[in-house]
Amino acid sequence: xxxxxxxxxxxxxxxxxxxxxxxxxxxxxxxxxxxxxxxxxxxxxxxxxxxxxxxxxxxxxxxxxxxxxxxxxxxxxxxxxxxxxxxxxxxxxxxxxxxxxxxxxxxxxxxxxxxxxxxxxxxxxxxxxxxxxxxxxxxxxxxxxxxxxxxxxxxxxxxxxxxxxxxxxxxxxxxxxxxxxxxxxxxxxxxxxxxxxxxxxxxxxxxxxxxxxxxxxxxxxxxxxxxxxxxxxxxxxxxxxxxxxxxxxxxxxxxxxxxxxxxxxxxxxx
Amino acid sequence: xxxxxxxxxxxxxxxxxxxxxxxxxxxxxxxxxxxxxxxxxxxxxxxxxxxxxxxxxxxxxxxxxxxxxxxxxxxxxxxxxxxxxxxxxxxxxxxxxxxxxxxxxxxxxxxxxxxxxxxxxxxxxxxxxxxxxxxxxxxxxxxxxxxxxxxxxxxxxxxxxxxxxxxxxxxxxxxxxxxxxxx
Numbered sequence: 516x517x518x519x520x521x522x523x524x525x526x527x528x529x530x531x532x533x534x535x536x537x538x539x540x541x542x543x544x545x546x547x548x549x550x551x552x553x554x555x556x557x558x559x560x561x562x563x564x565x566x567x568x569x570x571x572x573x574x575x576x577x578x579x580x581x582x583x584x585x586x587x588x589x590x591x592x593x594x595x596x597x598x599x600x601x602x603x604x605x606x607x608x609x610x611x612x613x614x615x616x617x618x619x620x621x622x623x624x625x626x627x628x629x630x631x632x633x634x635x636x637x638x639x640x641x642x643x644x645x646x647x648x649x650x651x652x653x654x655x656x657x658x659x660x661x662x663x664x665x666x667x668x669x670x671x672x673x674x675x676x677x678x679x680x681x682x683x684x685x686x687x688x689x690x691x692x693x694x695x696x697x698x699x700x701x702x703x704x705x706x707x708x709x710x711x712x713x714x715x716x717x718x719x720x721x722x723x724x725x726x727x728x729x730x731x732x733x734x735x736x737x738x739x740x741x742x743x744x745x746x747x748x749x750x751x752x753x754x755x756x757x758x759x760x761x762x763x764x765x766x767x768x769x770x771x772x773x774x775x776x777x778x779x780x781x782x783x784x785x
Numbered sequence: 786x787x788x789x790x791x792x793x794x795x796x797x798x799x800x801x802x803x804x805x806x807x808x809x810x811x812x813x814x815x816x817x818x819x820x821x822x823x824x825x826x827x828x829x830x831x832x833x834x835x836x837x838x839x840x841x842x843x844x845x846x847x848x849x850x851x852x853x854x855x856x857x858x859x860x861x862x863x864x865x866x867x868x869x870x871x872x873x874x875x876x877x878x879x880x881x882x883x884x885x886x887x888x889x890x891x892x893x894x895x896x897x898x899x900x901x902x903x904x905x906x907x908x909x910x911x912x913x914x915x916x917x918x919x920x921x922x923x924x925x926x927x928x929x930x931x932x933x934x935x936x937x938x939x940x941x942x943x944x945x946x947x948x949x950x951x952x953x954x955x956x957x958x959x960x961x962x963x964x965x966x967x968x
Binding site for chain 2: 544545546548554555557559672674676677678679681694695696697698699701706707710711718719720721722723744746763
C-alpha cells in the first residue's frame with residue numbers, strides 16, 4: 516500500500532437531516548495520501564473541478580519527488596546516495612546533485628542559526644557524521660509542494676508527519692482560502708493546543724521525545740530533554756523547520772535571531 | 786544473616802508484585818475514551834458514536850434533535866455548557882476514526898467528531914501501553930480543543946502540526962482522520 520485516495524466529497528453534510536440548509540457554495544475538496552519517507556503525506560486540494568485529472572498527475576509528481584529524495588538522502592536506506600557516499604561506495608562526483616545542495620543548505624542553516632542547528636555530530640569522540648535529516652524533510656516537502664503550484668485554480672495544503680505547507684496554484688482568483696493548522700499539545704498527545712491560520716506558507720514543529728531526547732544541542736552534544744515544543748510559521752517549510760529545531764534547543768536565543776534575521780517567520784512556543 | 790537476606794529479598798519481591806499488580810491490569814492497549822464522561826465536548830461526540838468503530842454517523846439519532854441550533858452551539862466555550870452542546874451536536878455529528886498507527890510501544894488511534902463541517906472533538910481511542918499511565922494521570926488526556934479556539938468558532942482544522950519524535954503515531958492517526966473527513 517503506497518498510495519490511497521479517499522473519495523469524500525459527499526461526506527461533508529451527508530449526515531444532516533433534510534431540513535438543514537444546503538452546504539455553502541465553494542470549491543470541493545480532494546484528498547490524496549502517500550506513504551513515503553517513513554510517514555504519511557497528505558495532500559488536500561480545494562478546487563472547483565475535483566475530477567480534473569491534472570490533480571492526480573500533480574499529486575503523483577509530489578509523491579515521486581519525495582520518493583526520489585528518499586532514495587537519495589535517506590539515512591535509513593543503505594542504498595541511498597548519502598549512505599553509499601559515507602561508506603565510500605560512491606564517488607562524490609557520481610552522487611546526485613541533491614547531496615551537495617543539501618550539504619550547502621545545512622551549512623547555511625548552521626550559519627543562520629548561530630550553530631543552534633547543526634547537521635554534523637560526533638558520537639563519543641568518533642569522527643563527525645553528517646545527518647541532514649533535520650533539514651531534508653522540510654526541504655523536500657517544500658520542493659515537492661511546488662508541483663501543486665503549477666496547477667491552475669487550486670488551493671492546496673500538504674501535511675507530512677507534523678510539517679505543513681499551504682499555497683495556491685497558478686491563477687487563483689480572489690483571496691486565497693485559509694487553512695487551519697492545529698498545533699498538537701506537546702504535553703497531551705493527540706490534543707490540539709493552538710490553531711494557526713494561513714493562506715500561503717508553512718508550519719513546522721519541533722519537540723523532544725517523550726522517552727528520551729532526539730534533538731541534540733550542538734553546543735554541548737547533549738540531548739535536549741525539556742518538555743514543550745517550538746512551532747515556526749513562515750513562508751518556506753525548509754526554514755520554518757530549521758528555526759523550529761533551533762528554537763527548541765534554545766528558545767530565547769533563537770527567538771532573538773529569528774527576529775533579527777528572518778522576520779517573516781513567527782515563533783510559537785508551547 | 787542469610788535469613789535476613791532472604792527475608793529482605795522476598796519482601797522486595799512482594800512489593801514489586803504489589804506495585805506491578807495495578808500496572809498490569811491497567812496496561813490494556815485500549816482506553817476507548819472512557820474519560821469522555823468528564824468532559825462535555827467529548828461526550829457530545831461520544832453519545833452518538835459509542836461504538837468506536839469507523840465512520841459511523843449518528844445521523845440516525847436525528848429524532849431526538851428537532852432543535853436546529855447545531856451551528857452555534859458547537860462553538861460555545863468550555864465544558865460548562867456540555868449538556869446542551871452534547872444534545873444538539875449529536876444531530877449532525879459524525880465520528881471519523883483515524884488509522885491505527887503502530888509505534889514501538891503499541892498502536893495509536895485517534896478519532897475525530899465532526900459536526901456542521903467542523904471538528905468538535907478529538908479523542909484518543911487507542912493508547913500504547915507505555916503512554917497509558919500518562920494519559921491516566923492527566924485528567925484532560927482525552928483531548929479537548931482549547932477554549933480560545935472553540936470560542937472563536939475555529940475548532941475545525943485541516944492539518945495538524947506536531948513534533949514528529951514526540952508523537953508520530955498520534956499526529957499520523959489524527960491526520961488520517963482529517964484526511965477521511967475532508968472538511
